[in-house]
Amino acid sequence: GLAYDALIHLATGLAIIIALRQEIGRILAGFNFKRQDSAYRKNRKSFGLIVLAVIPAGLAGLIFDNLIEEKLRIVEVVAWSLIFWGVVLWWAEYYNNKLTKKSSLEQLSWPHALGVGLMQVVALIPGTSRSGITISAGLFGGMDKKTAVKFSFLVGLPLMLGAGILKFFEMISREGLGENGLALCAGFASALISGIIAIKLLLWLAEKANFNVFVVYRILLGIVLLLV
Template identity: 30%
Template sequence: MDLLLIIKAIILGLVEGLTEFAPVSSTGHMIIVDDMWLRSKDFLGKYGANTFKVVIQLGSILAVVVTFKDRFIDLLGLGRVFNKNSIKSGGRLKLTQVIVGLIPAGIFGVLLEDYIDEHLFSTETVLIGLVIGAVFMIIADRFGPKNPKIQSVDQITYKQAFTVGLIQCLSLWPGFSRSGSTISGGVLLGMSHRAAADFTFIMAVPIMAGASFLSLVKNWQYIELSALPFFIAGFISAFVFALLSIRFFLKLIDRIKLLPFAIYRIVLAFIIYIVFFL
């Protein structure tokens, strides 16, 4: 196993872990990564870039599960099995509310998957998504209530869950960002930034896990014994950095809000424009 490939796997896992759940668009970052490494023959031809992306994404998903383990135990009704008390804070978020939030993007994602893959996965569309998504985040910070009534995911209603799910459909446009759209939507609906972020991360697990599983099945042939150190390095890297990123983000989001991430997205779009078009 080439040591350089292991180092590449760790760096790519770092990029995935730090950007997947922050509202900065992991797709925008992966475009740069694709151009640097994933399209190279040694990487793509031998192991399959798509398979590797799925594997490191699974590392990020595991980080969310670990961070919200008590919440997921409660949602699945497994508190007694693990000797955990149910989470109580002005009610309790229900699994059915999460499912309601998943329905819109699930339906549109299936219906539009081929169209998105064929027509929207380009540098130009990602640039548009980065900038428009940043504007949406700025609007949320500007016009969201100063003293939001919903301070916890346990206070979210079915209507709000469904509406956030509808807004999440914006993230089907590459570069818009799942967390950027849903957190912004939640804030505009009267949630605190932290409550909106918690709901976003909880909803992300079944969506990402399902999509990753399907993709993994399609690309299973690339996972060979000789490639395991490479995949494992990327998986662990993505897990560790996603875990750090999520915990750091959740501690700060109510204080710094979305504006710094919006500015970063605009700067990233500018960099991508220079790299690819000038």
């Protein structure tokens, strides 16, 4: 329902802010226009890259969100999306491991950002993990794994907060908070904690291991959905 959607989006947005607070603070510091040294200019560029990556999915979400929900939220679509994009994530990491030169957050280009942004549009299809597909796009684009994870969540932050706020006000106008306020607060706290853990885990896997656990999980879940 609307309450659940608003809860998940807002909790995920706050989890990103908490987990990546240093990166977000550094990017926002770029708005100190009195500073024109290289570091501050790079911070301002990072903000522009995030905005560019957000625009395609933001527009597509506003225009097609309800249509996609109605037409594509069926078990077969979800299952095959889980399997297909799980394989793509494995392939992206395999490809990225072969690269000799990779980009950090400060070295990202405008085409990098646009590519990730366009993949966020595809993530509107049910069963397609937004973080998974944008991390894959980053890896194919030559980002190092940790940068791909960070950029994925940074470009997802405005979408999460925007969608959460829209759905929250839609819920208030239709249903009000009703008698479920306490349950919603508990659910929000649970989603927030699990979101922070998931982000930290992805960052750890990017630095110390690989994403195979998520690849296997997605493929197995997709197979189970097809068999049930």
